[in-house]
Amino acid sequence: MNTEQLQSILQSAWHALPTLLAATPVTLGFALAAMVLGLPLGFAVALARLSRLGWLRTLSGLFVSFIRGTPLLVQIFVIYYGLPSLGIQFSPVVGGVIALTLNAAAYLSETIRAAILSIPPGQREAATSLGLSGAQTMRLIILPQAARVALPSLSNTLIGLVKDTSLVSVITVVELLRSAQLVIARTFEPFGPYLAAALIYWLVSSLLEVVQRALERRFSRGAARN
Template identity: 85%
Template sequence: MNTEQLQLVLNSALEALPTLLGATPITLGFALAAMLLGLPLGFAVALARLSGVRALRGVSSLFVSFMRGTPLLVQIFVIYYGLPSLGVTLNPVAGGIIALTLNAAAYLSETIRAAILSIPKGQREAATSLGLNPSQTMRLIILPQAARVALPSMSNTLIGLVKDTSLVSVITVVELLRSAQLVIARTFEPFGPYLAAALIYWGISSLLELVQRALERRFSRGS
């Protein structure tokens, strides 16, 4: 790449930057919405997988297996393009959030389940001997410790969601990647806008990693 070509790429990246930054809150909104909705759903699925009721274990295990065993892009297509054939029509925003939420919930459920199982059984027995019922034991003894164990994986899930939001561009959601594509369609210069989009994704991920490390240090001091 000569100097003139490099200058062209830099100029196109700088020209695309305002548009891409304007779309960044949409990307963050999708990721945060999927995380906030996926956490309680993932927790419910984790409890179902740990349940003594065989039907609950079977249904929840099937859900996790399907969501983790199929591409997120296919899940988006099934929800947005497939459900209308069953009479359920969703707008692109709702379809994207639902797909991301269900996918995140499957991965979060495994993180939460593993964290709960990592707590020694002796602590449950000690809680029972103190007169705590199963609900109190879970809320007061198990979950506070499990949260420390699950934090790194949950943070990684959020970082992954930020990047996965790029897939909702295929259903016309104008998020970060789709904005870059629209700029390219206008300027016919792909390298700069895509590079600028990549740098924004990288910046967001790096910032979230810093927050993750800060939270881990705080939890470790409190343990």
């Protein structure tokens, strides 16, 4: 690569930057929406997998197995292109959010389930001896401790969602990657825009990692005081 080629790449990346930055909030919006919606759904699935009801454990286990065992891209195609044949149709934005939410919920449920199971059974027994109900034990004793255990994995899931949002570009959602593709279609210079998009993904992920570490330190201090 000579100096002129490098200059051309940097110039095309710089020219693409305003368009890509304008699309970045869309990427973040998809990731946050999937996380906010997927977290309670994942919690419900985790509780279902811990239920004493066999049929509920089976159904929730099948959901997790199917979502984790199939590519997210295929899930997006099934929801956006497949469901209309059954009379169920979503806009690209809604379809993308649903696919990301279901995918996130399956992975989050395993994180939450493992965190709950990591709490020693003796604490449940102690709570019962104090007269706490099952719901009170879960809310006051189990969940605060499980949250500290699950925090790193939950944060990693959010970072993964930021990158996974690139897949909704296949259903014409104009997020970060799709914006880069549209710039390339106008300029016929792929390297610069793709490089600029990659740098934005990296910077966003790095920022989220900084926030994750700060939260972990705060939770650790709180646990030490308790």
